[in-house]
Amino acid sequence: MKIPPFPIPLSLPRLSNYPTTNSHSILTRIVRHKQQEVVHMRRQQSFEEIVQWAEDMPICQDFARALCLKSDKSNSGFPSSRPSLIAEIKKASPSKGVIRENFNPVTIARAYEQGGATCLSVLTDSAFFQGSFANLWEVRRRVALPLLCKEFIIDAYQVYLARVAGADAVLLIAAILPEDKGQRLLSLIHSLGMQSLVEVHTLAELDRVMNWLPLDMVGINNRNLEDFRIDISNTQRLLAARREQLDRQKIPVISESGLDSPTALSMVSKAGASGVLVGESLLKKPDLEQAVKILLEFPKK
Numbered sequence: 094m095k096i097p098p099f100p101i102p103l104s105l106p107r108l109s110n111y112p113t114t115n116s117h118s119i120l121t122r123i124v125r126h127k128q129q130e131v132v133h134m135r136r137q138q139s140f141e142e143i144v145q146w147a148e149d150m151p152i153c154q155d156f157a158r159a160l161c162l163k164s165d166k167s168n169s170g171f172p173s174s175r176p177s178l179i180a181e182i183k184k185a186s187p188s189k190g191v192i193r194e195n196f197n198p199v200t201i202a203r204a205y206e207q208g209g210a211t212c213l214s215v216l217t218d219s220a221f222f223q224g225s226f227a228n229l230w231e232v233r234r235r236v237a238l239p240l241l242c243k244e245f246i247i248d249a250y251q252v253y254l255a256r257v258a259g260a261d262a263v264l265l266i267a268a269i270l271p272e273d274k275g276q277r278l279l280s281l282i283h284s285l286g287m288q289s290l291v292e293v294h295t296l297a298e299l300d301r302v303m304n305w306l307p308l309d310m311v312g313i314n315n316r317n318l319e320d321f322r323i324d325i326s327n328t329q330r331l332l333a334a335r336r337e338q339l340d341r342q343k344i345p346v347i348s349e350s351g352l353d354s355p356t357a358l359s360m361v362s363k364a365g366a367s368g369v370l371v372g373e374s375l376l377k378k379p380d381l382e383q384a385v386k387i388l389l390e391f392p393k394k
């Protein structure tokens with residue numbers, strides 16, 4: 094394997110340089126910032142070079158398959174099916190500020206792996222989540238689990254960067270991608286050998302992304318990204334409406350955000366989710382390995 098020159102010396106622009114105000118929704122502010130960030134990164138590191146590095150990367154792991162193999166929908170030892178866990182590595186978030194002061198992405202990744210996580214999600218946004226592509230690359234070098242690049246993707250440049258930093262899968266958020274752009278980015282992700290977790294929050298978004306082909310995984314976000322409200326019954330609602338269609342097309346569903354107990358996992362699993370994406374409730378605990386084990390322990394009958 095040729096080692097790409099990470100960390101690419103990208104000095105990202107400071108949030109305060111851009112004309113966003115608190116009257117805009119957080120998602121609007123993030124997207125405006127991303128637009129500026131992409132312009133800035135393209136100036137610092139040529140697109141052609143990033144493309145070349147991406148083409149030299151080793152083959153990706155099958156993220157969706159890992160999740161489905163681990164999700165145990167038939168194990169009679171458990172009162173309900175057990176979803177597999179994508180454990181998230183994030184230092185801070187717009188809704189919660191700093192979540193974990195003592196933050197070392199590789200130490201966190203190893204603890205998650207020891208605890209029984211199936212895959213990892215690494216926040217790469219720096220302005221709002223205090224993450225980086227270098228964090229993703231560090232985790233890639235030291236931990237074998239399949240990795241999701243958790244970014245606000247609006248441009249091909251970011252997709253190539255995710256591949257160079259070692260991602261196996263990339264998040265696409267329906268709410269920030271008009272239809273043809275979403276499909277174009279999904280096709281690019283596939284052409285680079287990666288998969289995508291396509292995230293929706295509403296039924297209208299779910300119906301829209303069902304036209305993006307081929308879908309690897311759908312994520313149902315329980316967090317409203319406009320106002321931060323969390324409602325884990327969102328997963329049940331959307332699955333109740335479209336489970337048949339998703340099952341028919343064999344598209345695994347991941348429930349995201351606000352999941353903090355085995356009971357919550359059991360709820361979304363019974364609704365049809367094959368996996369869960371969990372960050373904050375784990376990251377708040379001092380012992381992360383133990384926190385994962387406790388979360389994956391389903392309530393006994």
Ligand SMILES: O=C(O)c1ccccc1NCC(=O)[C@H](O)[C@H](O)COP(=O)(O)O
Nearest residue numbers: 186187188318349350351352371372373
């Ligand atoms: O978490 C936020 O405050 C946030 C704000 C705006 C856009 C996205 C945001 N979070 C991304 C996520 O959806 C979560 O990191 C992920 O689903 C894990 O959620 P949690 O377990 O609640 O940390």
